[in-house]
Amino acid sequence: MLLKEFCDALYKSTEQKNFDAFEIYGSKSNFFSTNVLNGEIEKYSVSNTAGVSLRVKYNGKIGQTSTSALEESYIEEMIATAKSNAEIIENNDEVFFSEKTAEEMVTPKIYSEALEEVTSAEKIQLAKDMEKKALAFDNRVLRVQASMVSSGYAEKILINSNGVNLSEKSNLLYGYVAPIVQIGEEMNNVYEMFSVYNKDDIDIDKLVAKAVNEAIALCGAKSIKSGAYKTIIRQDAMLDLFETFSPIFSAENVQKGLSMLKDKEGEKIASDCVTIVDNPHLDWGFASTGFDGEGTPTTVKNIIENGVFKTLLYDIKSATKANKKSTGNAQRGSYASSIDIGGYNMYIEKGEYSFDSLLEKANNGIVITSLAGLHSGADFKTGDFSLSAQGYVIENGKLGRGISGITFSGNFYKLLKNIECVGNDLFFGLASSYGTPSVLLDEKSVIAGE
Numbered sequence: 162m163l164l165k166e167f168c169d170a171l172y173k174s175t176e177q178k179n180f181d182a183f184e185i186y187g188s189k190s191n192f193f194s195t196n197v198l199n200g201e202i203e204k205y206s207v208s209n210t211a212g213v214s215l216r217v218k219y220n221g222k223i224g225q226t227s228t229s230a231l232e233e234s235y236i237e238e239m240i241a242t243a244k245s246n247a248e249i250i251e252n253n254d255e256v257f258f259s260e261k262t263a264e265e266m267v268t269p270k271i272y273s274e275a276l277e278e279v280t281s282a283e284k285i286q287l288a289k290d291m292e293k294k295a296l297a298f299d300n301r302v303l304r305v306q307a308s309m310v311s312s313g314y315a316e317k318i319l320i321n322s323n324g325v326n327l328s329e330k331s332n333l334l335y336g337y338v339a340p341i342v343q344i345g346e347e348m349n350n351v352y353e354m355f356s357v358y359n360k361d362d363i364d365i366d367k368l369v370a371k372a373v374n375e376a377i378a379l380c381g382a383k384s385i386k387s388g389a390y391k392t393i394i395r396q397d398a399m400l401d402l403f404e405t406f407s408p409i410f411s412a413e414n415v416q417k418g419l420s421m422l423k424d425k426e427g428e429k430i431a432s433d434c435v436t437i438v439d440n441p442h443l444d445w446g447f448a449s450t451g452f453d454g455e456g457t458p459t460t461v462k463n464i465i466e467n468g469v470f471k472t473l474l475y476d477i478k479s480a481t482k483a484n485k486k487s488t489g490n491a492q493r494g495s496y497a498s499s500i501d502i503g504g505y506n507m508y509i510e511k512g513e514y515s516f517d518s519l520l521e522k523a524n525n526g527i528v529i530t531s532l533a534g535l536h537s538g539a540d541f542k543t544g545d546f547s548l549s550a551q552g553y554v555i556e557n558g559k560l561g562r563g564i565s566g567i568t569f570s571g572n573f574y575k576l577l578k579n580i581e582c583v584g585n586d587l588f589f590g591l592a593s594s595y596g597t598p599s600v601l602l603d604e605k606s607v608i609a610g611e
Contacts, residue, residue, distance in 0.1 A: 164189045164211055165328065167231040168318050171215065174236050176322070178244070181218040184258050184321040184456075188212060188496045193281060194311040197288040199304075207281075212496040215239050216256070219247040223256045227497045257477040259456035259487075261324035266458050267442045269449040271331040273358040277314070279334065284310045287363070288336065294369045295340040301380075302373055303343040306350050310336035313592075319456040327452050334360060335592045338368060342376040349380040354591045358445050375530075382551060382563030389605035391526030392569075393519050395552070396588035398529045399597040403509065405535045406544065406573040407595060410437075410464055411490075411502040412479035419542045421574060422473065430470045431577035432603075434512055437465040439474065441489065441505035448505045448594035454493030459505060462488060465577075476502050508596030512583030519584055519601045521558040527608065528552045528560065529569055544573040550608075568609035579604045 162170070168187045175183050189211040196204040214227035217240075224247025226239050292308035316330040337354035353372035355363050394402065409420040422430070431437075441459035443449050452458055455477055463471050475483070476491035479502065492503045514522070530552040539546040550569040554561035581603030589596035 162231045162233060164213070164231065164316060165318060167213060167233075167236075168320055170233055171213065171236050171239065172320050175215065175217070175240055178217075178240060179219075180244075180322070181221070182258050182322045183215065183217040185319070186214050186216075186454075186493065186496055187318040189316040190495075191314040192311070193284065193313075194309065195281075195285050195288055196307055196309045197285070197292050198308075200289060200292065202285060210495075213239075214496045215243045216258075217243045217247055218256065218258075219244055222247045222250045224248070224250060255478070255481075257481060258321045258323055259325050259477060262458060264458055266327075266451045268329075268451045269442045269446065270444040271329075271358075271446070271449045273332060276312070276332050276334055276358055276360065279312070279360050283360070284312060284334075287360075287365075291336075291338040291365055291369065294365055295338055295373060298340075298369050298373045299342070299377065301342050301344055301377060303341045303348065306339040306341050307352075308336075308338045310334070319452065321456060325456040327456055329451060331449075333358065333447065333592055334363075337591065338372055340369070340373050340376055342373065342380050344377070344380045347381040349376050349382070351376040351379065356447055356589065356592045378553070378560075379530075379551060379563035379565065382565040384566035384610040385527070385554065385564050385608065387610045388608060390608050391523045391555070392602045392606040392608075393523050393526070393528045393555070394600050394602070395516075395528055395530045396584065396586050396597055396599045397590075398532050398550070398552070399509075399600055400588060400590050400593070400595060401532050401535055402539075402546070402573070402576075403597045404590070404593070404595040405539050405546075406541050407504060407507060408541050409544070409573075410474050410504070412473040412475045412483060413502050415473055416479060416482060421542070421544060422470065425470050426472065428470055429468050430574070431465050431468040432580040433468045434583050435465055435468055435577055435580050436463060436510040437507065438463055438510055439488075439490070439504045439507045443506045446506040447589055447592050450505055453487075453489045453505070454491040454500050455487070457487045457489040457491065459489035464507070474502050474504065476500060504594055506589075506596070507594060508587060508589070509583065509598060509600075511585045511587040511598045514582050514584050514601075516584055516586055516599055519582055519599055520555055520560065522582060522601055523555050524558050526555045526605075527564060528555060532569065539573075541573075544575070546571060546573060564610075566610065570607045570609065576602065
């Protein structure tokens, strides 16, 4: 059966049973990926998955089951299993289902029919073209570590006993190229990526030039003396840092004591130039959606506005605990996954300064272009981080030599307050839910080097 047919049939059968409430969530995805090495296909994968989960509330308890076998014969078994699980469950946590709303739901543009027409052969050729152009761009390009192109299609359906009946589909084309440069005995590589809804938006020449030139510039990079430096965190490095600490804005984490933002609404927690937006309605945004993982309509909101903390991100459960309304930020990756809280196109609003202007303002200092160790070297509860980094020296407002082998340490909560200027180069990662521009810090950062 098709996903919608199965969900509708499951709804009709579940509706006839004596449940207090129930919810059906279905998802379907098609994924393609290829990687090219030396002009030949090194890796190639195609996957198609679909499944449905059923949550029921029976005698005040929640039971859940799921299946990837979308056959009508499985429906009664699903219902019986969910009921049985509810009868034996020992977890007394209350679960809430979204309510039908009279509000008109926003439907952002996230599905491109033209993208569905791009063939596998065209995607493979795109990967080959990226590798070929990277090899030809400069004679110092030794080889290309990876030239990858992927595409994905996703469909989701949510129906519940409160009259909610929602569906949505999306697709995306994305990939990256990673040339390896050798100068003398030194080698370096840099990944440069794209995420698009229109194949014609991919500028291979620009992509390759940026990757190769950065790899050349950082080849042979050396450390600097330990000390405090005026610092720019470039968009891509700032994105990694921002995404790592994004859980601090989850109401659930605040309620569990895993964030320092408890009772901070209305307080100034960042610099005046910092505004953080969650915009699920952004057309062609990589995480845009009209409804969240619980079926709550999504909304555009400022989490921080001109430095003032406005709101946490809530799902129904955390909002009920706080006597608030869900902000529509429940996330569910697939039919069988649990619900988390997170942003949908959550980004630091871009400022007015070009990257060159930030360099001029910094005058002398460093630019951090990449960070490593984010999983082990960052504590989102306390905000502390100590991370391996690389980048460039800034000399009289211009980029100087490459630097590596340094450690960038600080605290994310303090960093938000120490942002002096925000760049105009807003950047979203590879099919990412998060985005940031480059930022200039107004206090010198602690750098451990030589």
